Amino acid sequence: MPIKYLLPVAALFLASCASNTPSCVGPQSKNLSQAIDTAQSSLMNGCHAHFDRYYDDLLTIAEGDPKPENKRAFSEFLVWSSDKGLLSNRQAQNYYNRYFNVKFMSMKGDYNNCSHTCPNKQKVLFNMERELSDKERGLLRVSLDNDGYYRADQLFQEVELVLEATCSACAAGR
Amino acid sequence: MRTAPRHSPTVTATRAATRRLSYAFIALLLFGFAVALSPTANANTPTIKLFPTTVVEDLKQTGNVARDMETGLQEVIGRLDQQQVLYQESKCDGAENDTGCQRLARQIGATYLEMLTIMEERLPDMEHTVNNTRLSLEKGLRSELGQKMTPWTLQETLIGGKAEQAASTSAPTLRGRSGMRLSERFKQYYQLVATSGAKGDQSLAVLASDIYLDMEETSLLIQRTRQEIARATLMEQLNQSFGIITPEMIEVVGGVKSILFGDAESTALVAGPPPASVEQAYRSPLEQ
Numbered sequence: 001m002p003i004k005y006l007l008p009v010a011a012l013f014l015a016s017c018a019s020n021t022p023s024c025v026g027p028q029s030k031n032l033s034q035a036i037d038t039a040q041s042s043l044m045n046g047c048h049a050h051f052d053r054y055y056d057d058l059l060t061i062a063e064g065d066p067k068p069e070n071k072r073a074f075s076e077f078l079v080w081s082s083d084k085g086l087l088s089n090r091q092a093q094n095y096y097n098r099y100f101n102v103k104f105m106s107m108k109g110d111y112n113n114c115s116h117t118c119p120n121k122q123k124v125l126f127n128m129e130r131e132l133s134d135k136e137r138g139l140l141r142v143s144l145d146n147d148g149y150y151r152a153d154q155l156f157q158e159v160e161l162v163l164e165a166t167c168s169a170c171a172a173g174r
Numbered sequence: 175m176r177t178a179p180r181h182s183p184t185v186t187a188t189r190a191a192t193r194r195l196s197y198a199f200i201a202l203l204l205f206g207f208a209v210a211l212s213p214t215a216n217a218n219t220p221t222i223k224l225f226p227t228t229v230v231e232d233l234k235q236t237g238n239v240a241r242d243m244e245t246g247l248q249e250v251i252g253r254l255d256q257q258q259v260l261y262q263e264s265k266c267d268g269a270e271n272d273t274g275c276q277r278l279a280r281q282i283g284a285t286y287l288e289m290l291t292i293m294e295e296r297l298p299d300m301e302h303t304v305n306n307t308r309l310s311l312e313k314g315l316r317s318e319l320g321q322k323m324t325p326w327t328l329q330e331t332l333i334g335g336k337a338e339q340a341a342s343t344s345a346p347t348l349r350g351r352s353g354m355r356l357s358e359r360f361k362q363y364y365q366l367v368a369t370s371g372a373k374g375d376q377s378l379a380v381l382a383s384d385i386y387l388d389m390e391e392t393s394l395l396i397q398r399t400r401q402e403i404a405r406a407t408l409m410e411q412l413n414q415s416f417g418i419i420t421p422e423m424i425e426v427v428g429g430v431k432s433i434l435f436g437d438a439e440s441t442a443l444v445a446g447p448p449p450a451s452v453e454q455a456y457r458s459p460l461e462q
Contacts (some may be wrong), residue, residue, distance in 0.1 A: 071456050079459065096461065104329060108326050151333075159329065169319075169320060170320040172316070
């Protein structure tokens with residue numbers, strides 16, 4: 001095929017691609033369940049790369065109408081995301097637990113504390129502190145779970161104390 | 175037609191006894207399973223061994239040594255307080271050349287020396303028992319929490335499988351100046367440890383860490399105090415010839431008083447939890 005025909009065809013092809021690019025705007029509704037519907041439809045139409053932003057938008061919308069049922073809405077949204085292959089099961093668990101569970105995902109690890117946690121103690125505690133502020137958002141400001149947030153805060157303080165002692169004992173044994 | 179075999183009464187009795195034993199054994203097994211499957215048993219397994227008998231005994235011993243030291247010092251410190259009041263009331267500040275004031279200052283200095291001597295005598299015992307407790311706890315913490323646990327299992331131990339329960343569960347003593355007598359503090363530690371069987375592992379881990387860090391700090395303080403006592407004794411022996419009350423003397427006595435007998439005003443106020451919400455029964459399938 002002569003080159004003079006190829007160029008317009010390629011241009012037409014590129015133009016068609018450009019016109020199909022999704023806009024990926026965040027959900028506009030202030031109602032969480034409607035916002036979740038919009039987010040789901042956008043995510044299924046090519047916006048999955050913006051998952052983090054959609055999740056954050058949904059949290060902001062939920063903060064506008066905090067209630068214990070919001071936990072379930074987020075859980076169902078994440079299970080749906082995992083079922084549709086937008087997230088792996090582990091990612092879905094991370095998204096949920098980081099915001100709505102008392103336990104800290106920053107305290108995950110397969111090796112013992114002396115060898116793994118103690119050498120990175122400061123980093124672990126720093127990550128926990130950041131996670132605690134996400135829990136404040138998820139537990140306290142989105143789901144009104146004051147007890148849960150208080151327990152997470154207490155757990156953070158206990159981990160800080162126990163790690164200080166344990167790591168000191170580990171260091172003394174070397 | 176076959177008839178049932180007849181047995182002697184002894185054989186029948188033996189069989190009945192065996193049957194009873196079997197029933198008892200089965201009942202015991204069932205009870206065992208029930209206990210093993212009950213939530214309480216689940217919450218307590220696996221049990222962590224952070225407080226062997228030696229630690230409990232060491233804590234008791236440290237409490238006794240601290241009490242002896244307090245008893246010995248109480249009278250001397252009381253006397254020192256009276257002498258200081260007398261010194262101030264006699265307007266001796268700025269009148270150091272006055273013979274009466276010099277005599278008073280020497281008396282205060284002698285009492286101060288007496289206090290240092292008592293401390294010097296009692297501190298080695300104290301140091302010994304504190305170190306024993308610290309070393310036993312150190313071993314337990316290293317092995318049970320440091321080497322046998324991952325960060326996740328440690329977290330689960332601390333939370334005690336009661337993540338969704340109200341936070342009003344037993345909160346162990348927190349670190350910091352407790353504003354109580356030293357012996358009272360050890361007595362409280364001892365009681366907490368001695369009765370810890372009824373508590374979950376989560377309290378034990380925090381309690382062991384708390385006591386260990388306290389012992390570490392106490393041990394370091396005792397070492398430094400012993401070094402300081404030698405220096406202060408020498409200085410005071412020199413001062414005795416001049417009859418001077420140094421600000422250091424007053425400061426040391428104040429410090430000893432607050433460490434040994436506590437400072438009621440320093441009790442920290444702990445903020446209460448935020449008001450609880452009732453509806454939180456939902457558990458996500460994603461929850462770990």
